[in-house]
Amino acid sequence: MKVCVPTMEQGGMNDMVSPHFGRAPTFTIVDIETKEVGVLPNTSEHMGGVKPAPEIVAEADAQIMLCSGLGPKAVQMFKQLGIEVFVGAGGTVKDMISNWESGIFQEATEETACREHRH
Numbered sequence: 001m002k003v004c005v006p007t008m009e010q011g012g013m014n015d016m017v018s019p020h021f022g023r024a025p026t027f028t029i030v031d032i033e034t035k036e037v038g039v040l041p042n043t044s045e046h047m048g049g050v051k052p053a054p055e056i057v058a059e060a061d062a063q064i065m066l067c068s069g070l071g072p073k074a075v076q077m078f079k080q081l082g083i084e085v086f087v088g089a090g091g092t093v094k095d096m097i098s099n100w101e102s103g104i105f106q107e108a109t110e111e112t113a114c115r116e117h118r119h
Contacts, residue, residue, distance in 0.1 A: 001032045003100065004062035005093045012037045013094040021070035022046045022053050028093045029060050037093075054078050066096045066105065075108045 006024030007015040018024030023046050029038045040060060044053035054077040057065060065078060065085040078085045086105035089096045099105065 001064065002060065002062045003030045003032060003064040003066060003097060004028070004057045004060065005030070005066050005089065005096050006042075006068075007039070007093060010039050011093075012039060013092065013097075015039075015093050017066075017068055017089045017091060017093065017096060019068050021065070021067040021074060024053075027057060027060065029062055030093065030097055032097070052077055054081055054083070057081075058083060064100070065108075066100050067108075070108065078108070 005028045006018040006021045007026045007028045008018050009015050010026060012028060015028055022044065024042050026042060027040045029040065040056065042053060043049040044051055044056055046053060054074055058081045063083060065083055066089045067087060068089050069087055075085060085108035086100060087108045088105050
């Protein structure tokens with residue numbers, strides 16, 4: 001299973017979580033079974049590209065997204081792509097994976113989406 005975390009740089013498991021999914025500079029992908037870690041640049045439409053960010057995550061074969069926050073449109077897109085999203089992330093990627101495995105995150109819904117991103 002692959003988990004994606006929006007991140008600030010290329011730091012792998014020690015990188016800090018970006019405060020907002022769509023404008024994260026990078027996405028860190030962690031394969032829970034193999035412990036393989038990869039970092040993708042965010043080439044989404046928010047960053048000058050043409051694809052929505054959830055499509056980039058889906059193309060990386062991630063099944064889980066852990067993030068601080070995201071808008072309701074992204075929540076809906078992830079749902080359509082079959083990717084589970086959990087919000088409340090902070091700290092490092094390593095912290096996030098550990099916290100997710102402990103079951104402390106809240107599933108993303110319209111109600112838990114960032115209110116300032118209702119567009």
